[in-house]
Amino acid sequence: MKFNCCDYLLHELVFAQDTIIPCCCAPRHEYETRFIRNFNGIDFDAEEYITTRNKYVELFKSGSAPDCCKGCSFIKNSEWDESLYIKRIIITNRTKCSCNCIYCSLITTSTQTKQELNTRKTYNIIEVLKNLREKNLINKNCELVIAGGECCEYPNGELEFIIYFALLINCKLEILSSGIIYSKAIENALKTGECVLKISVDSGRKSTYEKIKRVKAYEKVWKNLGDYINVSQNNLLAKVKIKYILLPGINDNIKEAKVFVKKCKEINCKYIELAVEYLWFDKNKDYPIPDSIRRTVKCIKQSGMNISYEGQCIEYLEKI
Numbered sequence: 633m634k635f636n637c638c639d640y641l642l643h644e645l646v647f648a649q650d651t652i653i654p655c656c657c658a659p660r661h662e663y664e665t666r667f668i669r670n671f672n673g674i675d676f677d678a679e680e681y682i683t684t685r686n687k688y689v690e691l692f693k694s695g696s697a698p699d700c701c702k703g704c705s706f707i708k709n710s711e712w713d714e715s716l717y718i719k720r721i722i723i724t725n726r727t728k729c730s731c732n733c734i735y736c737s738l739i740t741t742s743t744q745t746k747q748e749l750n751t752r753k754t755y756n757i758i759e760v761l762k763n764l765r766e767k768n769l770i771n772k773n774c775e776l777v778i779a780g781g782e783c784c785e786y787p788n789g790e791l792e793f794i795i796y797f798a799l800l801i802n803c804k805l806e807i808l809s810s811g812i813i814y815s816k817a818i819e820n821a822l823k824t825g826e827c828v829l830k831i832s833v834d835s836g837r838k839s840t841y842e843k844i845k846r847v848k849a850y851e852k853v854w855k856n857l858g859d860y861i862n863v864s865q866n867n868l869l870a871k872v873k874i875k876y877i878l879l880p881g882i883n884d885n886i887k888e889a890k891v892f893v894k895k896c897k898e899i900n901c902k903y904i905e906l907a908v909e910y911l912w913f914d915k916n917k918d919y920p921i922p923d924s925i926r927r928t929v930k931c932i933k934q935s936g937m938n939i940s941y942e943g944q945c946i947e948y949l950e951k952i
Contacts, residue, residue: 633693633711633712634709634710634711635692635693635709635710635712636692636695636697636707636708636709637689637692637693637707637708637710637712638655638701638704638706638707638708639706639712640654640655640706640720641654641655641665641685641688641689641692641701642685642689642712642713642714643713643717643718643719643720643771644718644719644720644721644722645667645681645718645720645721645722645764646722646724647671647721647722647723647724647725647757647760648724648725649724649725649726649727649752649754650669650670650671650672650754651666651667651668651669651670651671652666652667652668652671652676652681653665653666653667654667654685654688655706656722656724656779665688665698665700665701666684667680667681667684667685668680668681668684671755672755673725673754673755673756673757673759673760674755674759675763676760676763676764676767678767678769682716685716689714705944705947706943706944716769717769717770717771718764718769718770718771718774719771719773719774719775720774720775720776720777721761721764721770721774721775721776721777722777722779723757723776723777723778723779723794724779724780725754725755725757726754726780726781726783726785726786727749727750727752727754727780727781728749728750728751728752728781728782728785729749729750729780729781729782729785729810730782730785730810730812730813730847731782731810731812731845731846731847731849732746732845732846732847733832733844733845733846734843734844734845734846734879735844735877735879735909735910735911737910740910740911741910741911749781750781756787756790757790757794758790758793758794758797761794761797762797765801770801770803772802773802773803773804774801774803774804775803775804775805775806776794776797776798776803776804776805776806777805777806777807777808778791778794778795778805778806778807778808779808780808782809782810782812782813783807783808783809783815783818784809784810784812784813784814784815784818785813791815791817791818792817795817795818795820795821795825798821798825799821799824799825802826803826804826804827804828805821805825805826805827805828806827806828806830807821807827807828807829807830808830808831808832809829809830809831810831810832810845810849810853811831811833811849811852811853811856811857811860812847812849812852812853812856813856814856814859814860818860819859819860819863821870822860822863822864822867822870822872823863823864823866823867823870824867825867825869825870826869826870827864827867827869827870827871828870828871828872828873829860829864829870829871829872829873830873830874830875830905831853831856831857831860831872831873831874831875832874832875832876832877833853833854833857833874833875833876833892833895834875834876834877834879834883835876835883835888835891835892836888836889836890836891836892836893836894836895837888837891838850838851840882840883840888841853843882844879844882844883854895854899857872857874857899857901858898858899858900860872861899861900861901861902862900871902871903872901872903873903873904873905873940874896874901874903874904874905875904875905875906875907875942876889876892876904876905876906876907876932877906877907877908877909877942878906878907878908878909878925878928878929879909879912880909880912880922880924880925883928884922884924884925884927884928885924885927885928886927886928886931888928889927889928889931889932890931892932893931893932893935893937896935896937897935901937902937902938903937903938903940904932904935904937904938904939904940905939905940905941905942906929906932906939906940906941906942906945906949907941907942907945908925908942908945908948908949910944913944913945913948917948921948921951921952925952926952929949929952930952933952
């Protein structure tokens with residue numbers, strides 16, 4: 633049957649702080665589309681998930697949609713595979729992070745403070761992953777995204793287990809990190825598995841990095857990036873992507889872009905991912921693209937490196 637829906641609703645699980653949701657496209661506090669509320673990590677209730685998932689699917693089939701899904705660019709009219717399987721798991725239940733990005737969605741879209749996020753208690757994802765596997769819900773070649781807070785600050789052994797688990801069942805790994813702390817577990821994934829590591833630097837100059845990140849770790853991050861790229865060289869399935877999130881009025885200029893490209897080339901970077909700051913993009917995506925963003929993107933694209941775009945910004949940035 634052909635109907636409006638999205639792949640995330642059908643085949644993705646996002647493990648947030650106390651809830652399980654289908655995607656990360658809307659601010660957490662505005663979510664009405666939740667698979668399981670008040671989740672404590674003890675046991676994944678497959679029946680509750682299936683019942684709720686099917687309710688949302690039927691809502692789409694009827695020609696309607698949950699309020700928070702309306703207008704989303706990921707909704708497509710298609711012949712959807714409604715089979716029950718998970719092909720993408722996003723781990724984002726922990727919020728502790730020593731970085732302090734001015735665009736962090738956990739702060740900019742809520743009343744939470746950095747101190748609250750860094751002291752917030754949540755569940756251990758290890759038993760949840762085991763439970764999903766025991767229930768045969770994880771699809772072959774599933775993508776497992778380790779998103780945050782900062783995975784290198786997880787409790788001792790947790791990141792190591794997640795990576796081991798992913799490699800054991802041949803998951804595709806995507807790891808998001810600030811790059812401030814170097815991880816031997818991530819190094820191992822880059823050496824042996826199908827793994828993409830993304831580190832968002834968003835700048836070329838030290839002063840701009842410190843303005844955006846609000847921490848003094850510029851040299852350390854570029855050093856760690858170089859080391860990660862070096863260990864991944866012999867694995868054709870591994871990529872280290874350096875992200876540049878465009879923040880209008882801060883880093884959308886040629887001077888910053890040129891220094892950024894120079895730094896990337898110095899450490900033999902081959903992959904760059906471009907994005908646009910979420911709140912600005914949400915308000916301005918339907919307006920003409922500013923010349924400052926056009927010039928910055930063109931400068932980075934002329935670097936000769938492999939350029940990709942963050943999901944929600946793909947169509948917007950491909951126009952440049």
